[in-house]
Amino acid sequence: KSILCRKCAGDTTEAQVVAANVDTAFLVMGLDRDFNPRRMERLLTMTFDSGALPVIVLNKADLSADGESQRQVIEQLSPGTPVLLVSARVGTGIGALRSFMRKGETVVLIGSSGAGKSTIINRLFGEELMRTREVRAKDSRGRHTTTHRQLLKHPDGGLLIDNPGIREIQLWVSEESVAGSFADIHSLAGSCRFRDCSHETEPGCAVLSAVRRGAISEARLQSYYKLLKEARYLALKQDESAQREQKRRWKIIHKAFRHNPKS
Numbered sequence: 001k002s003i004l005c006r007k008c009a010g011d012t013t014e015a016q017v018v019a020a021n022v023d024t025a026f027l028v029m030g031l032d033r034d035f036n037p038r039r040m041e042r043l044l045t046m047t048f049d050s051g052a053l054p055v056i057v058l059n060k061a062d063l064s065a066d067g068e069s070q071r072q073v074i075e076q077l078s079p080g081t082p083v084l085l086v087s088a089r090v091g092t093g094i095g096a097l098r099s100f101m102r103k104g105e106t107v108v109l110i111g112s113s114g115a116g117k118s119t120i121i122n123r124l125f126g127e128e129l130m131r132t133r134e135v136r137a138k139d140s141r142g143r144h145t146t147t148h149r150q151l152l153k154h155p156d157g158g159l160l161i162d163n164p165g166i167r168e169i170q171l172w173v174s175e176e177s178v179a180g181s182f183a184d185i186h187s188l189a190g191s192c193r194f195r196d197c198s199h200e201t202e203p204g205c206a207v208l209s210a211v212r213r214g215a216i217s218e219a220r221l222q223s224y225y226k227l228l229k230e231a232r233y234l235a236l237k238q239d240e241s242a243q244r245e246q247k248r249r250w251k252i253i254h255k256a257f258r259h260n261p262k263s
C-alpha cells in the first residue's frame with residue numbers, strides 16, 4: 001500500500017502523511033448555521049472528481065428540530081450516497097460511521113471549521129484518543145514538542161487520515177469538474193445547433209429539448225446553471241496561485257485513490 005508523503009516545512013526530516021489510498025470521504029456538515037445544501041452539492045462534485053466515495057455526515061442532530069427533513073433535502077442531491085444523521089456530542093449515529101472503518105478502508109474527513117470533525121474522531125476512536133494521539137517529537141530545533149498523529153488506525157482495521165492540508169481543503173469548482181459531474185448535460189451539448197449554446201434560450205438546443213422530453217429534470221438543469229456560473233465567478237475572483245494550490249490538494253486525493261482503484 002503506498003502512502004503519499006510531503007515534507008514538513010523547515011528542515012525537519014519527519015514526513016507528513018497527506019493521503020494514502022483514500023477510499024471514503026466523510027463530508028461533515030453541522031445541522032446548525034453550517035447547514036447549506038448548495039455547499040454540500042459543491043463538496044460532492046469535488047469528491048466525485050477526486051475519485052473517493054462520499055459519505056455525508058449531518059452532525060449536531062441534537063440541535064435540529066427537524067433533522068430528518070434536512071437529511072431528505074441532502075439525500076436528493078446525490079441519490080445513492082449515504083446520508084447519516086449524527087450527534088457526536090450525544091453519540092448517536094456513530095455506529096453507522098464505524099462501518100466505514102473496516103480493514104482495508106481509508107477515510108478522510110472534510111468539512112467547515114466547527115462542524116464537529118474532532119468530536120466525531122473522538123467518538124469513533126474512543127476516549128483514549130486524545131492521549132494516544134499525542135506524540136512526543138523533536139521539532140526542528142531539537143526541542144521536544146507535542147504533535148498530533150495524523151494517521152489513525154481504528155480498532156476495526158481501517159485508517160483515518162486527519163491532517164490540516166485535507167481538513168482545510170477549499171472548494172474548487174472548475175468548469176471541467178462541472179462538466180464531469182453533469183456528464184448527461186455535457187454530452188447532449190454536442191448536439192446543440194450553436195457550438196457556444198448556453199442551453200438557456202437558444203433554438204435547436206439539445207439540452208432544452210431533453211428537459212421538455214423529461215429526460216433531464218428542470219431542477220438538474222438549474223443546478224447545472226448555478227454551478228457553472230459559480231465556477232466562472234470563482235475563476236475570475238480567485239487569484240491564480242490559490243487556485244493552483246487547491247487543485248494540487250485535490251489532485252493528491254485523486255492520485256491516492258488511483259493507486260488502488262476499486263475494480
Ligand SMILES: Nc1nc2c(ncn2[C@@H]2O[C@H](COP(=O)(O)OP(=O)(O)OP(=O)(O)O)[C@@H](O)[C@H]2O)c(=O)[nH]1
Pocket residue numbers: 059060061062063086087088089090111112113114115116117118119120167
Ligand atoms: N450540539 C452539538 N455540538 C457539537 C456536536 N459535535 C461537535 N459539537 C461542538 O462543536 C464545536 C466544534 O467541534 P469540533 O469537533 O472542534 O469541530 P471541528 O470540525 O473539528 O473544527 P476545526 O478543528 O476548526 O476543523 C465544539 O464546541 C463541539 O463540542 C454535536 O453533535 N452537537
Ligand SMILES: [Zn+2]
Pocket residue numbers: 189192193197198199200202204205206207208
Ligand atoms: Zn444547448
